[in-house]
Amino acid sequence: MRLQKLIWVLWPSFIAAGAAEALFFTVFDPEELPFFGTIVGASRIATYSVGFFLFWAFAAFSSSLTCFFQRGSDEINRCPLPPTARPLGCPKRSDENASCR
Amino acid sequence: MDTPVKSNNGATLPETAEQTLYEVRKKIYPRAVRGKFAAWRWTFVLLTQLVFYGAPWLSWNDRQAVLFDLVSRKFYIFGLVFWPQDIVYLTVLLIICAYSLFLFTAVAGRLWCGFACPQTVYTEVFMWIERRIEGDRPARMKLDRQPLSPRKFGLKAAKHGVWIALALWTGFTFVGYFTPIHVLWREVMTLHTGSWETFWVLFYGFATYGNAGWMREQVCKYMCPYARFQSVMFDPDTLIITYDPDRGEPRGSRGRSVDYKAKGLGDCVDCGICVQACPTGLDIRNGLQYECIGCAACIDGCNQVMDKMGYPQGLIRYSTEKAMQGHYSAERIVKRVFRPRVLVYTAILWLIIVVSAVTLYERVPLKVDVIRDRGNVMHGSDDPEVQNVYRLQIMNTQEVARDVRISVAGVDGIKLEAEAQPIRVPATSSRVVAVRVEAPRASLKDRSNRIHFTVEAADPSHPGTAPLTVVEKAALVIP
Numbered sequence: 064m065r066l067q068k069l070i071w072v073l074w075p076s077f078i079a080a081g082a083a084e085a086l087f088f089t090v091f092d093p094e095e096l097p098f099f100g101t102i103v104g105a106s107r108i109a110t111y112s113v114g115f116f117l118f119w120a121f122a123a124f125s126s127s128l129t130c131f132f133q134r135g136s137d138e139i140n141r142c143p144l145p146p147t148a149r150p151l152g153c154p155k156r157s158d159e160n161a162s163c164r
Numbered sequence: 165m166d167t168p169v170k171s172n173n174g175a176t177l178p179e180t181a182e183q184t185l186y187e188v189r190k191k192i193y194p195r196a197v198r199g200k201f202a203a204w205r206w207t208f209v210l211l212t213q214l215v216f217y218g219a220p221w222l223s224w225n226d227r228q229a230v231l232f233d234l235v236s237r238k239f240y241i242f243g244l245v246f247w248p249q250d251i252v253y254l255t256v257l258l259i260i261c262a263y264s265l266f267l268f269t270a271v272a273g274r275l276w277c278g279f280a281c282p283q284t285v286y287t288e289v290f291m292w293i294e295r296r297i298e299g300d301r302p303a304r305m306k307l308d309r310q311p312l313s314p315r316k317f318g319l320k321a322a323k324h325g326v327w328i329a330l331a332l333w334t335g336f337t338f339v340g341y342f343t344p345i346h347v348l349w350r351e352v353m354t355l356h357t358g359s360w361e362t363f364w365v366l367f368y369g370f371a372t373y374g375n376a377g378w379m380r381e382q383v384c385k386y387m388c389p390y391a392r393f394q395s396v397m398f399d400p401d402t403l404i405i406t407y408d409p410d411r412g413e414p415r416g417s418r419g420r421s422v423d424y425k426a427k428g429l430g431d432c433v434d435c436g437i438c439v440q441a442c443p444t445g446l447d448i449r450n451g452l453q454y455e456c457i458g459c460a461a462c463i464d465g466c467n468q469v470m471d472k473m474g475y476p477q478g479l480i481r482y483s484t485e486k487a488m489q490g491h492y493s494a495e496r497i498v499k500r501v502f503r504p505r506v507l508v509y510t511a512i513l514w515l516i517i518v519v520s521a522v523t524l525y526e527r528v529p530l531k532v533d534v535i536r537d538r539g540n541v542m543h544g545s546d547d548p549e550v551q552n553v554y555r556l557q558i559m560n561t562q563e564v565a566r567d568v569r570i571s572v573a574g575v576d577g578i579k580l581e582a583e584a585q586p587i588r589v590p591a592t593s594s595r596v597v598a599v600r601v602e603a604p605r606a607s608l609k610d611r612s613n614r615i616h617f618t619v620e621a622a623d624p625s626h627p628g629t630a631p632l633t634v635v636e637k638a639a640l641v642i643p
Binding site: 070089107112 | 251343358361387
């Protein structure tokens with residue numbers, strides 16, 4: 064489940080970052096981009112690469128918030144049943160603090 | 165645990181099921197099939213990969229023929245050079261791609277997915293390697309059930325070794341589109357690649373290895389947006405891979421010599437080859453499902469069985485929803501391909517292609533931007549002459565040097581002062597030229613006066629040809 068959520072976050076943000084990268088750097092030349100008043104000293108390839116990861120990071124932040132906020136109450140609240148009263152086959156019968164999902 | 169865990173859809177999970185990236189997934193061991201559609205797919209695999217791996221090695225005008233030169237911000241595609249200002253052509257290209265996808269999907273479903281998508285193509289190549297090393301489906305399943313032995317380790321190591329080598333070559337080729345590949349190759353050979361280049365080779369190589377070796381159908385099922393919205397592009401006349409239940413049912417196994425019709429059986433021998441051949445592991449006999457990538461492996465597999473049984477081919481075939489209901493003839497299905505939706509898509513697609521090709525052909529390979537230098541006003545308000553300074557950015561987008569002459573007009577008695585003309589602008593480069601424009605105050609009517617610069621660029625290597633001319637407007641302002 065953790066891995067799954069990681070992909071939910073990383074993959075759509077990767078696509079979004081690719082689109083943002085292409086658009087942004089078509090319009091702005093890294094060698095003419097002011098960075099706190101001075102010009103970014105790094106090579107264009109380095110700026111493109113760092114730019115891509117920045118876009119990816121921001122998009123991933125947004126995706127992770129979406130993932131975080133869409134959790135239902137059954138994922139947040141503790142299971143109302145005491146462990147012994149949970150049905151046979153429940154994978155969380157031994158976990159006192161488990162939530163349903 | 166007292167009882168086996170149930171999955172979401174209620175099915176009891178076998179113990180071998182693994183929790184992989186997206187869901188509780190049973191590993192799929194697609195069976196290799198031979199036939200018309202497999203041959204088509206391999207044709208596309210070879211064609212697309214010949215282009216992908218080969219194109220960066222071609223030369224044109226003493227440079228790489230296809231090079232998306234990020235460092236100098238220019239894209240070269242054979243004779244064409246694109247500058248960041250040409251982004252409209254990229255947009256048009258994307259529109260053409262999207263419209264082609266709409267058109268192909270409306271006609272025959274997921275042709276792109278089944279035959280040309282890189283995910284399909286690389287999975288096909290990776291599975292071919294897997295088959296050569298580990299054997300076909302039964303051998304692979306047997307191998308995976310065995311405990312680790314020197315033989316198993318050797319086979320797995322060989323497979324992953326070849327996969328990684330191919331993935332790295334793919335990553336290298338990919339980076340070779342953005343940085344000159346001959347230089348990159350020399351750098352790789354001497355182990356002197358730049359750190360970012362190394363990183364992107366490994367990144368793309370890893371993505372190829374992961375997607376084609378491990379993720380496979382999961383990419384199509386969970387990561388691809390097209391799979392999710394494909395259905396809006398389908399209509400009842402779209403050719404899709406269809407199982408013919410009228411002919412196949414009731415399914416059941418039988419001997420080859422048995423009169424199955426007398427036993428009340430249909431043509432489906434329920435051998436399961438169609439399911440085994442499917443790279444996404446679905447049963448096409450349950451009807452169209454979003455997981456179906458339209459690869460037609462089930463058609464090939466079923467046809468092989470039909471041949472063996474001596475039954476006619478096409479129990480699973482390309483057909484349409486309407487054709488299945490109305491028992492259309494093949495001619496009628498083909499006739500329905502030319503329906504209004506398809507014709508409109510085709511017309512729009514051709515219109516966009518023709519218009520963009522014409523504009524591409526007609527574009528002037530010389531661009532001029534005029535910027536008035538606002539701070540540079542040197543004369544007093546009672547001076548008989550008004551002076552303005554401009555910076556002209558002259559972009560020579562072609563691969564020939566140009567000799568540029570600048571003149572100005574628009575106001576009586578206007579004069580231009582610049583460096584010695586003609587000004588040489590080297591091939592595919594831009595130059596900023598500062599010019600001073602002077603005009604008698606008496607001939608200026610308003611505070612801001614419309615003037616225009618004429619930039620003529622001659623080709624010194626072909627003295628007879630007419631120069632390119634660009635006229636750019638500007639304002640002459642009284643300070």
